[in-house]
Amino acid sequence: FVAVPNPVYFTSFESNLIRERPHEWPMLSKGVCAHSLCITNTDRIYAARLHKTLGQKLALALQGDYKILRLFSYLPWEMDGSLQMGYFVLSPQGPSSIHARLADILVEHQKEIRFCSYRRDAEEDVQGCLWDFNGEGKEQEPCQLARIEEPDPSPLVLNIMRSALFYKLEDVLAVLRQCFASDPQVLCLQEKMKKERKDIDGKRNFPVIVIEGLDGTGKSTLTKSLQDALNATLLNSPPECISPWRKAFDDEPSLLRRAYYGLGNYIVADQISEAAQSSPVIVDRYWHSTAAYSIGTEIGGGLHNLPAHHHEVYQWPKDLLKPDLVILLTVSDEERMQRMCKRGLAKTVEEKELESNSLFRQKVEEAYKRMERPGCVVVDASGPKKRVFNDVLSIVCDHCNIHVSNT
Numbered sequence: 001f002v003a004v005p006n007p008v009y010f011t012s013f014e015s016n017l018i019r020e021r022p023h024e025w026p027m028l029s030k031g032v033c034a035h036s037l038c039i040t041n042t043d044r045i046y047a048a049r050l051h052k053t054l055g056q057k058l059a060l061a062l063q064g065d066y067k068i069l070r071l072f073s074y075l076p077w078e079m080d081g082s083l084q085m086g087y088f089v090l091s092p093q094g095p096s097s098i099h100a101r102l103a104d105i106l107v108e109h110q111k112e113i114r115f116c117s118y119r120r121d122a123e124e125d126v127q128g129c130l131w132d133f134n135g136e137g138k139e140q141e142p143c144q145l146a147r148i149e150e151p152d153p154s155p156l157v158l159n160i161m162r163s164a165l166f167y168k169l170e171d172v173l174a175v176l177r178q179c180f181a182s183d184p185q186v187l188c189l190q191e192k193m194k195k196e197r198k199d200i201d202g203k204r205n206f207p208v209i210v211i212e213g214l215d216g217t218g219k220s221t222l223t224k225s226l227q228d229a230l231n232a233t234l235l236n237s238p239p240e241c242i243s244p245w246r247k248a249f250d251d252e253p254s255l256l257r258r259a260y261y262g263l264g265n266y267i268v269a270d271q272i273s274e275a276a277q278s279s280p281v282i283v284d285r286y287w288h289s290t291a292a293y294s295i296g297t298e299i300g301g302g303l304h305n306l307p308a309h310h311h312e313v314y315q316w317p318k319d320l321l322k323p324d325l326v327i328l329l330t331v332s333d334e335e336r337m338q339r340m341c342k343r344g345l346a347k348t349v350e351e352k353e354l355e356s357n358s359l360f361r362q363k364v365e366e367a368y369k370r371m372e373r374p375g376c377v378v379v380d381a382s383g384p385k386k387r388v389f390n391d392v393l394s395i396v397c398d399h400c401n402i403h404v405s406n407t
């Protein structure tokens, strides 16, 4: 897979529209042809799983010079109901070998994948052809394609709101119910969540402080020191009780991984609610992590593609307990990498991505900074542990009106 480039939007167009010139199709430079595979099955969990499997199959079948990009297809007048996921494959050596390489995949999934080819015609304009797999694969009539501006709302943002981030416990549970209908442990947990949710706006005796940041910024180190200094309860997201499932969810498509982290936040919320009656509470990652990593993953290209400040993607879910203070730790990339190497634990999908993709890192950190109500107080955590601790403790004490001796 190629590092996610800036999105390109195109449509089939009517002949009376002004044609875009060929140089405005950067991915279809001379000699390159392209194909798209779009998943038409409307069951979003089935589609998400097929999308993941298809990606793995394409990566295996198309080793070498091929480039595999993420693709969304939609009807502009009904984007929400029509959004479909897929892949766009660039073949620098022309179309000849790709059909043979993809034959098995296309035959196996012919009822749930729409396959199209793209190439330049004699005038260098771009044409797209839908393929018909009734019997032997055949190209249908070509149509002219044109680049268009990014639509508003962008399908990438719509996809975040619909399938990558959950703004209600009910939505998390709906996904888990459908995926694990026969798993008694998951079902039991869901029932418990529905029945036993604490009052999220209930009065708390002590403050709740969340520590956020990219992997390796020093959250665990700091939260332990804060726990000691404040005589606080320390909680982690995802919580201990669902951590045995983490590996299994990590192997699932992002729709399910996000539902898992979403569930984790609601369980942690209940733990916070209880603990904050008798001590201050420090939380190592919470909603802001779930949201920032999800937004960073789903938005292609550079920082400028992130939804604008104050967009609804950055808002806190109405049914999730809010902390009193959120601290965001930031360190330079070099320092963070050094700390990660020193630590050397098993890595999640997101951690591997963070390591290899600098744009992803920047987008996740920027998304953290854009979160609202509550927003993050940014702390430069590149100094020695003692200094970071003192800086954060002083912010916590000021903000939460706590007095600690011996700092």
Ligand SMILES: Nc1ncnc2c1ncn2[C@@H]1O[C@H](COP(=O)(O)OP(=O)(O)OP(=O)(O)O)[C@@H](O)[C@H]1O
Pocket: 213, 214, 215, 216, 217, 218, 219, 220, 221, 222, 339, 340, 342, 343, 381, 382, 383, 384, 385, 386, 388
């Ligand atoms: N201020 C600091 N200066 C130098 N090293 C630090 C500092 N803070 C933490 N470290 C070291 O960096 C490594 C990563 O720290 P830590 O595990 O606390 O990060 P983290 O943010 O919790 O990571 P993750 O999110 O991946 O769990 C550890 O080896 C830790 O001892």
Ligand SMILES: Cc1cn([C@H]2C[C@H](O)[C@@H](COP(=O)(O)O)O2)c(=O)[nH]c1=O
Pocket: 215, 237, 238, 261, 262, 285, 286, 289, 290, 291, 293, 294, 348, 349, 350, 351, 354
């Ligand atoms: C809680 C949470 C975590 N993640 C991802 C982000 C990190 O790369 C990994 C590791 O987390 P940990 O602090 O080492 O446990 O998990 C995420 O994407 N969404 C979340 O809500």
